[in-house]
Amino acid sequence: MAKGYSGVSLPFPTLAKEALKDTQLRTNLARATTTIRDKRARVVGEVTDWEELRQAGHDIKMASLSNLSAHLTKFESEFTAAGGTVHWARNSKEACEIVARIAKENNIQEVIKVKSLTTDEINLNEYLATQGIVAKETDLAELIVQLADEHPSHILVPAIHKNRDQIRDLFVDKLAEAPAGLTNSPRELAMTARAHLRKKFLTSRMAVSGANFAIAESGTLCVVESEGNGRMCLTLPEILVSVVGVEKILPTWEDLGVFLQLLPRSSTGERMNPYTSFWTGKGDGPKSRHVILLDNGRVQTLADEQGREALACIRCSACMNVCPVYERTGGHSYSSVYPGPIGAIITPQLLGEGEAKTLPFASTLCGACYEVCPVKINIPRILVYLRGKENSANASLTEKIVMRLAALSLTSKGLKVLGTAIRTFSPVISSRPAQKIAHYLPVAKKWSAFRDIPKTRLTRKVRKP
């Protein structure tokens, strides 16, 4: 996102500390993530070959990534042969400029948008605004976030940090269509947004979307959604521009079958999503169709053998819904369009060395994310790998010394000394004066803020042997 996605942001622990103070946020998040988590578990539990499906999803994605350039070339030739136009963008700037150029060439001042993380990643709305072009979000939650002048805090449920009362107040304040006496009922809120958006769908001449999948063999793009706003945007305007990360390629339609089973169950907890749209070059709907194939750090990520698995992500959000860290801090603490466990491994890699460096450490490595990932991305493994990369480049001298000393004290010889030391000094270290002093010592105070130094368990006698 604009805030922070450029890499200029506060460290995760600082932002998380602030977020933790917001008790309303914590309540909203806990309620929402628990609901989605339970829904997902229920529908995943129905699929007897879920583990095989996950493995298939993983294998297809990894095989596709290993031959990416061939699949992209195939996609380009098919999409072009069907009458569409393919553009290539190395970074955010190039992609944004292409969208703005298409709008200007067609004399367009307002575009409607399908919910798209990739366009958020490149800060498209903000760039278009500088060019005098208004970008209007049409997904309900994206609209809420846009009206509040905020950023999404979750990739699937962008307004997860808000509750119904907060949304009602926002609509009353910002939407002319809000009726007198609007309540917080979901239906009333949705109907208000619908009245507002319907006019936009019928009058806008250009839409911008992303894509969930790009099928190489036929040059087809696919968007999976729940509300139907996407279908409106993809069919009603004259011009359609889709910004698609190069990793979204799947070789064949048969491959797609696997993901259409994995994605809805993992994301919204539904057996099937309400709307799945496909388009190829020209046909019914928009007369002019463009696709911008975006790199923006993906190629450098692909070059990293240890980290490339992160590109298999299908943006389902199951990992953030089960993450105990995300559940407490919310998405904004990650300063990235991609928060949660997957964000902690994607953001630093897309941005490159020296950026988003606190994110790989924002995890207890509890493994809940890996367990639910529909494409079996071993997120804990990549987190640990990225920690190592970050430490080699930027760890403080103090930390390096401490870790080296710790390594020495944990050898066989070291352990003998350490064991004796702990047994001897334990009563002192865990005494009340020592507990108080710990509040003032660096590192120790981080521990002592929430917990005592426990009486060491090495000295405890076995109970009634």
Place this chain on the structure above:
Amino acid sequence: MAATQLVLERLGIEIIATEQSCCGQMHINSGYPKLAKPLVDQVEKNFANCDYIVAPSASCIGSLREHEDRPALVAKCFDLSEFLVDILKVTDLGAEFKHRVTFHTTCHSLRVAKLGNKPQQLLNAVKGIEVVELPAADSCCGFGGTFSVKNSDVSGAMLEDKLSNISSTHSEFVVSADNSCLMHIGGGLQRKGGKIEVLHLAEVLASRG
């Protein structure tokens, strides 16, 4: 350690008094794999003559098992619960513990070492024990090694939720199969000043009425 030793010796297992060494997990997980390597080497060397390496820590065992390049080491690593249930095929160790306890399923015992319900099987076979289910038992306590210091506030918030779930069970003890989580939870309980204490599973299994 002492409790684990006692439990195993009672079952007639010969414990080779080898030199102890760290599994290197802290360094690996903190992003210092090079510093961890000599520690793992040492585990491999120190325990070369043993048939099994048994540790009362699912977390350490889980970490050791990730060294795919050391198949001989991986094959003989077992968490205490696994060793008892799968290898020795015992669940009732003749233990007696007349207390109300709740069990914290640690993340690494569940998702890394994949112990399933083996610790609970052992616990349920203890005479006189009353095991109360812990709400959200499988959610992380917030320790996470260096996470507890690097992201101290988030760790504290997670701990707070774990502690309120623990106190809702009105147990005398929180039992778990990992000392690292127990150190974190124990420190939190001690700070709160309540009466609930932490206890390792091995200590319960070693108890005799």
